[in-house]
């Protein structure tokens with residue numbers, strides 16, 4: 001019984017820092033216009049910039065969390081074209097949570 005209480009407490013504390021709703025809101029505000037609300041990249045800007053389908057297990061398996069973090073934080077370029085701007089308004093923890101959020105789009 002004591003263990004259950006401890007675990008429940010730990011969950012509440014870690015969730016208090018950044019709730020699932022916060023992460024979702026950040027995704028909607030900062031990422032969805034290209035990557036889509038559902039991660040498919042099936043938006044006007046997503047198609048234009050070449051955003052991949054993050055519901056595709058193959059695409060996800062090729063993405064590495066540390067590289068993804070870096071790309072979101074520092075932005076992503078292809079030749080001289082900016083694919084994705086650096087996420088300047090987001091903290092490292094928020095970016096990490098967004099990268100984890102992407103993994104939940106998998107079909």
Ligand code: HEC
Pocket residue numbers: 027030031032033034035041045049050051052053063064067068069071072076083084085087090098099102
């Ligand atoms: C202007 C459009 C645009 C916006 C806004 C945008 N992205 Fe991207 N993003 C791209 C494109 C284009 C790529 C490259 C193709 C791909 O991997 O989908 C990319 C790639 C990525 C990758 C893969 C990086 C890698 O190294 O493979 C991740 C993760 C990612 N975006 C997350 C995010 C998150 C999180 C946000 C919001 C903070 C965001 N993106 C906002 C266009 C955008």
